[in-house]
Amino acid sequence: MTDVLVAENVQKRYGDAEALDGVSLTVRAGEVFALIGPNGAGKTTLVRALTGTTTPTEGSVSVFGEAPTAVARERIGVLPQDFSPPGRLTGRELIEYYAGLYDDAIDPEEVLSTVGLAGDADTWYEKLSGGQQRRVCLGAALVNDPELLFLDEPTTGIDPAGRRTVAERVRALAARGTTVFLTTHDMAEAQRLADRVGLLSAGELVAVGPPEELVREHGGDARLYVELDAEQLESGEAAASKPDPEAVASDLAADGVAATPTDRGVEITGIDPTEIGRAVEAMEARGVPYSSLTWREPGLEDVYMELAGDEEGGAGSELGARARAAPPEGERTDGPRTTSARSSDGGETR
Numbered sequence: 001m002t003d004v005l006v007a008e009n010v011q012k013r014y015g016d017a018e019a020l021d022g023v024s025l026t027v028r029a030g031e032v033f034a035l036i037g038p039n040g041a042g043k044t045t046l047v048r049a050l051t052g053t054t055t056p057t058e059g060s061v062s063v064f065g066e067a068p069t070a071v072a073r074e075r076i077g078v079l080p081q082d083f084s085p086p087g088r089l090t091g092r093e094l095i096e097y098y099a100g101l102y103d104d105a106i107d108p109e110e111v112l113s114t115v116g117l118a119g120d121a122d123t124w125y126e127k128l129s130g131g132q133q134r135r136v137c138l139g140a141a142l143v144n145d146p147e148l149l150f151l152d153e154p155t156t157g158i159d160p161a162g163r164r165t166v167a168e169r170v171r172a173l174a175a176r177g178t179t180v181f182l183t184t185h186d187m188a189e190a191q192r193l194a195d196r197v198g199l200l201s202a203g204e205l206v207a208v209g210p211p212e213e214l215v216r217e218h219g220g221d222a223r224l225y226v227e228l229d230a231e232q233l234e235s236g237e238a239a240a241s242k243p244d245p246e247a248v249a250s251d252l253a254a255d256g257v258a259a260t261p262t263d264r265g266v267e268i269t270g271i272d273p274t275e276i277g278r279a280v281e282a283m284e285a286r287g288v289p290y291s292s293l294t295w296r297e298p299g300l301e302d303v304y305m306e307l308a309g310d311e312e313g314g315a316g317s318e319l320g321a322r323a324r325a326a327p328p329e330g331e332r333t334d335g336p337r338t339t340s341a342r343s344s345d346g347g348e349t350r
């Protein structure tokens with residue numbers, strides 16, 4: 001496969017601040033590459049260096065074997081993070097306008113339907129919702145049918161059905177040979193979409209690889225979360241009669257089940273799904289009152305928390321410890337919800 005993007009030791013400094021600190025990376029033709037990382041890690045700066053809108057302080061970048069500024073504009077599509085077209089034009093007018101900039105553009109009606117905007121195509125941009133606006137911007141990046149597509153947080157503000165539409169479109173483009181370089185804070189999206197993921201932390205690429213490989217190497221073990229009976233835990237009864245996560249964990253450990261206490265129960269590691277029954281039997285035999293069991297396989301979010309979470313409360317920090325000690329919301333099988341740490345979508349750095 002041909003290398004479409006090559007970055008070698010790219011550094012970018014703004015005054016004393018080091019936005020990129022020696023990033024080297026290669027992206028091959030037809031690959032979907034997702035760049036993840038905390039706010040301020042340097043993702044947008046790297047996209048800007050790769051698209052030629054900023055010049056690295058040191059290091060080099062090549063796109064299709066040339067300097068990014070030398071590449072014919074038809075070959076590249078860019079969806080910037082902060083793209084804001086004129087508000088008093090409709091989605092259709094905007095897509096037609098951008099199509100008019102290229103000799104060989106895709107039919108604007110096809111673009112509108114691809115991004116799921118056909119029904120709202122005649123509404124002024126400023127009257128569209130945030131997610132609909134993002135779809136117009138995405139359409140503008142697709143209109144020249146680029147060989148290489150940069151998407152800086154393409155689905156921010158887009159609802160789950162819209163995210164699926166975008167994901168399907170990205171996969172369809174990649175299947176036709178389009179190379180896609182995207183940034184996202186949505187770990188599920190990166191895991192689902194990308195052939196390879198790069199994790200940027202404080203300007204350095206700390207891990208690169210297929211998502212399943214990163215999860216295997218850095219995601220930790222699968223876990224069974226046991227929530228002790230919430231009503232009993234929160235009841236006004238004497239402490240002695242309440243279930244105690246520490247005591248339950250040490251009882252289970254005595255039965256050969258590796259369990260550690262959490263705020264609301266215990267976390268069991270070192271078993272595979274076929275051994276859940278053994279853990280449950282051990283709890284039943286000891287009369288442990290539990291209200292829910294949640295099995296959780298490690299994912300890209302665990303990789304993120306392990307390798308970059310320190311920047312906003314990760315491995316070793318209180319917030320990171322909480323993230324590992326509770327199943328993420330939406331993955332619970334039963335019982336009340338507890339808080340889990342998540343990377344933030346907001347909090348722009350400038």
Ligand SMILES: Nc1ncnc2c1ncn2[C@@H]1O[C@H](COP(=O)(O)OP(=O)(O)OP(=O)(O)O)[C@@H](O)[C@H]1O
Nearest residue numbers: 014019038039040041042043044045046348349350
């Ligand atoms: N034009 C600029 N002038 C000065 N500093 C900048 C400029 N652009 C970016 N930075 C700084 O460089 C660092 C990286 O910013 P960048 O926007 O690349 O991060 P990011 O990973 O895209 O963040 P986010 O997830 O919040 O979009 C930040 O500390 C930011 O403040």
